[in-house]
Amino acid sequence: MRYGIDGDRLWARLMAIAQIGATPEGGSCRQALSDPDEAGRALFLDWCGARGYQLRKDRIGNLFLRRAGREAEASPVLIGSHLDTQPTGGRFDGVLGVLAGLEVLETLDDNAVETDRPIELCVWTNEEGCRFQPAMMGSGVACGVLEMETVLAARDHAGTTLAEEIARHGYDQEPGPSLAEAACYIELHIEQGPILEAAGKTIGVVTGGQGIRWYEISIIGEETHAGPVPMALRKDPVPVLMHVIGLVQAIGRTDEAARCTIGRIDLSPGAINVVPGQVAMTVDLRHPDEAVLDAMHRRLVEGLDVLRQRHPDIDLQGRMTWHSPVVTFDRGLIETVRASVRDRGLTFTDIVSGAGHDAFNLARRVPTTMIFVPCRDGISHNPREYAAPSDVAAGANVLLDLTLARSNM
């Protein structure tokens, strides 16, 4: 028997919670552990409370809503996402995964469906990382990727520590975060990119997350006056910058899955009539295949070596500052997503997540996968962020299928 979620109820709740921290442009601002974030959680807990799900909190502010199963001791199926937003957040990033999870629980209730395993709906604290760094904090601490003591010292721009905000909301009285044994974790999310829309597909079957490597490159020449010094006598780092951009662009053509970004370029001193003495720039390389990402890394390192030899007057240095390995989601869960999508006659395509998600932390501990739905123009972290009601409902139904399948396994 196939159940179906209530798309209207889900949509109405997405719009209702968006009123908390609503911005003039139609988005929401509920940064982690702020008053609007707490108000959003309170509304969500009101909805949950009406159904009698058992609430558990932890010391980082993660929330777990438990719908009991026939086997009380069985490890639960985890579903969920986050309710915090960027300062210029939209109405779907994170919120969709949480409210679709609630919709799944209620649909099971409404249809009087019992499951073998308990189901726990998770709300992870501070996924966005815009107010307190690092991002994916609540899931990171719960999964042992981050240290509780370290993150408590994080400060926002106003100087407030995370520990102060945790205490202000009373989470400091809760037990320390830890992830109990779980059957699996499943997260529904908007794509935050343009691939599904461009391909005209409703569901993204997420096979994993890109590996990410960050680099800082410095190109040091000699600062001189733009007038007196002939081109041939300059030690101008800008022509080398040009070649580094070309190198990074070439690496970006490795294959269709490669992503290469130069997000920051700083010239020093940065005056119109001064040949800059120094260029500082960043490079972000991503690929879903660690071996290919390794090759991209080598190509960058070797390319910089070649440039260094060609420009002996310029001091060219690059170093990797961060490395997040490729995430591979659970093959069994991915197959179950494909089965659901086929069964419901939805269009779909495999996809690799370019953005980071709480599911990346969970994947280190339990079988995990994600389900993506399209977002208009690929725009996210922006008030214009939008997902069509039919896509939202389709994604929630796939989440329902997956949850039901796994909670009876």
Add this chain to the structure above:
Amino acid sequence: MRYGIDGDRLWARLMAIAQIGATPEGGSCRQALSDPDEAGRALFLDWCGARGYQLRKDRIGNLFLRRAGREAEASPVLIGSHLDTQPTGGRFDGVLGVLAGLEVLETLDDNAVETDRPIELCVWTNEEGCRFQPAMMGSGVACGVLEMETVLAARDHAGTTLAEEIARHGYDQEPGPSLAEAACYIELHIEQGPILEAAGKTIGVVTGGQGIRWYEISIIGEETHAGPVPMALRKDPVPVLMHVIGLVQAIGRTDEAARCTIGRIDLSPGAINVVPGQVAMTVDLRHPDEAVLDAMHRRLVEGLDVLRQRHPDIDLQGRMTWHSPVVTFDRGLIETVRASVRDRGLTFTDIVSGAGHDAFNLARRVPTTMIFVPCRDGISHNPREYAAPSDVAAGANVLLDLTLARSNM
């Protein structure tokens, strides 16, 4: 009969005045109209007062020290430069031209030489333009290039107006700046570039100043997340930036006299994991031949047009924000410099000034030229700025020859 300046006296004074506003690294900081600038002028006026030269000031703070001639009504020969420095100034930029001018007057005194024309030693206010913009201010107002009322409203970083500083030092009681009829203007200066040193020459016979054109270029794409969006679907302005750098580099190879500088590149928002939505950059083009500079300008405009057509997804805009025409110095004065240099057996080469100087303003009103001496490694606006005592003396002797020749013409 050939006279010679006192190189030791000149050097001792250069070192003495450098103690006013001395910086730990061995340079001087006497920004225009600051207390150190006034203290430097006071020391200079002490030296002049001992000789009885007639002092005149004007409302922008320019100083004129007059050594009388046999013909009291004859238009004077003007020599000089400026005493203000950059915040990271050296001991020679500007100061050399003023103190060498004083050395010329004193040498004539010491040898009891009378001249037909009076000689006026000029100290121009705020040549550097680092505290109050624009640069070359005192000479600009005196020559009618700048408006007195406009520059009085200029503010420094602390919010102080030029008018307030002018009043604080009592210059507001002086007559308005104006350049009376003059026979000519001659300025000795360090090169502020590496050409003389590289060529192994003592004297630069300055034939004029480069024309300068400034541009602001904006390259607008679409800001996106560095992860989810495939390279082919991005509107990344950085590859276009690469082509603009290449275009400017190519224009820089027009001929040996061309100068092309990209001094500022700003990426917005400038985060490591965000494809920038916008690049803002500057271009500085210079050439001593206005026709060639025109051609360089056209090549930039046409090159941007080609790039615009090749990248229809990117909004590429460029506009010229400032234009300073080519300056051509007086042929007769240049010949007199060459005669002096040959007569003294000094090595020399013709040179075009890449930096701006008060002489550029004077050249609009009276026959003008400049004399350059080498500075070590071409470094200026820096505590490491250095000119050898023998070169300093050689330059001052050429200034003496030129002044003497013109004050008896």
